[in-house]
Amino acid sequence: MLPILLLIPIMYFAMIRPQQKRQKQWQQMLADIKPGDRITTSGGIRGTILSIKDDGIIIKVAPDGIKMEIAKSAIGSVTTEDKAS
Known part of the structure; x- marks a missing residue:
């Protein structure tokens, strides 16, 4: 059960958070044109x-x-x- 619970934060930091960061940078770029x-x-x-x-x-x-x-x-x-x- 512990490996499955550890998989959720690993997936968040490896996949979801970098995508959110790139999305914020892109939106800021569009706001600054x-x-x-x-x-x-x-x-x-x-x-x-x-x-x-x-x-x-x-x-x-x-x-x-x-x-x-x-x-x-x-x-x-x-x-x-x-x-x-």
């Missing part, structure tokens, strides 16, 4: 944020300057101007 930040979507599209709406953002994609509207949940990573400098 601003126009001018460079993003990469989960689909691999790279662009610069032009404007932010409630649940979406408008990005400008190189080389032709095409404007696209994407969902905030599609953002995979953000590179701010401070990090690029």
Whole structure:
């Protein structure tokens, strides 16, 4: 019975807690985005944020300057101007 009881905390610290930490970091990243930040979507599209709406953002994609509207949940990573400098 003791090994089964020990398995629950081990599973929590090995699987559930790291996932919750990554989720909080991702939500904080989305809360901190601003126009001018460079993003990469989960689909691999790279662009610069032009404007932010409630649940979406408008990005400008190189080389032709095409404007696209994407969902905030599609953002995979953000590179701010401070990090690029």
